Amino acid sequence: MNSNLSTQSEGRPVKAKSSAPDFSHRLAQVADQVETFLVERLGAEVGPGEIVRPPRLMEAMRHAVLGGGKRLRPFLAIETARMLGGAEAAALAAGAGVELVHCYSLVHDDLPAMDNDDMRRGKPTVHKAYDEATAILVGDALQTLAFEVVADPAWQPDPAIRADLVLGLARASGLGGMVGGQLLDLTAEGRFGAVDLGVDDTLRMQAMKTGAILAFSVEAGALVGGANERERAALLRYGHALGQAFQIADDILDREASPEAMGKATGKDKDAGKATLVDRLGLDGARAECDRLVGVCEDAVSQWGEKARVLRDAARFTVARKT
Template identity: 60%
Template sequence: MLPNAFQVRLQTAAEAVEAHLAAILVDDARPGERRRPVRLMQAMRHAALGGGKRLRPFLTIETGRLCGAPEAAALRAGCAIELVHCYSLVHDDLPSMDDDEVRRGRPTVHRAFDEATAILAGDGLLTLAFDVLADEATHARAEVRGALVAGLARAAGAGGMVGGQMHDLAAEGRFGTAALGEPEIRELQAMKTGAILAFAVRAGALVGEAPADARRHLDTYGAALGAAFQVADDLLDYEGDSAAVGKRTGKDAAAGKATLVAALGPDGARARCAALVDEAIASLVGFGPEADILREAARFVAVRRT
């Protein structure tokens, strides 16, 4: 698949995700809710709408397409994952975490509103994600919805993204812990970033009810892609332009964060990223040309500049 065709598919998915997120982040209360506070919903929309590549839901949509999933099911599952991703960004940006003032070229939620509202907006996005997955509109089969809920909870929780963030804080020396070596950094990144990206791929296979062998290969792809994404993100922080990236760069070194750029140097990190992309592409060998969009996604992760 040509890169420009990939970009068209990425943009098309982003537009569909934006429209669906806007439809569920409305002020009107849903059945079972009492009332949605206007300021809270404004902050949640600020966090979730109007920015980002939507790579995670794109991966769910495209993996779902590969596995024969209903289009609406893959879109809703992808949107739930994006809600969790957006919540994580809101909380990562807080003064007690990374203390960032700009995200996607706009003020972070705690700067645009206030810190308490930002915390609650993140909480709201996180819980809404599971509301979306549990809804029958996402998939007719309760077993599939249950697998989606459990999978996202584990990817996002103490053994995944949240636990990875805790390791990240420890690696900064906040708790008097020692600096991490390369194996520990790789585990940290597999939890903090890789787990959600890998689950975005798995979610597409789940809604497509793919056979076990196909899921295993897609799990390998998702794990390698997630690892490559984080190395590329570390390189962007090291050498990227803040205006182009849409957030502050150079902060990893300033905070003493554990990254593969710090552990391997920029050239070593680039080599590691390239090897991971090759691993992701190789895992799709049994899928034929129908998986070309996912192969191109792996290449895109390594060369992105925002």
């Protein structure tokens, strides 16, 4: 494991200009470290308590997880922990656990019964590359593997922190978080009868579907880093604002970006009648809300000064990204 994870960017002078090149380098560096960790977890070798790893299942899991994605969620966990002086190995494992849950959600969201997508990250979705039954099992396996990684004492020796990480991930990804938000999203499409979501309803749905996991990524870093109650509250405020900004930026990209740039079909949300703030506020209003939320993020981490530079850059990146 690269020891630079805990020391990279320490001691750098404050820059008056944007630190976007430094941020892009850091994001890519962490993505490589997360990729290495995930490759090791998705190998063919049988793990503790396992009888056999079915080759088709493992191949499809690797198809779903490896070789794509910005790894923003583990990046947030790792960088938050690093800012607070947390253990590198524990932050990496916690972040990888969140990423496995995220990947499982993408596999299931792409299924014909859900969003019915053919492409993800520039390659065929799992149900297209394999079949629907395999895709369902891949999602199931990735979800359980996520909790196995987060609960493993090899990465986090403190049982209280492990318990908090497992509980937080379960809440963020379950019925009151990502899964519940996905159901509200389907409801907004009119799947179960006519419905008209207002701005507050849309914000609630997005806070659950997308925001909860992003916010927990930051909270996981806070747990690993030993944040006190006041610090955790500030970081949660950052995480919730970041999650909201991410979803709005995603909705803008769905309207404006090309399928080639996104690595998946675009324009489907509008065609499906999905509830978005772009519909409620218009493109200019949505961009203004993104800018406001970046300000909330920056204010939330202001107490850490220059130590929070990467987290501030992450907020700006979230709304400025092109994919």
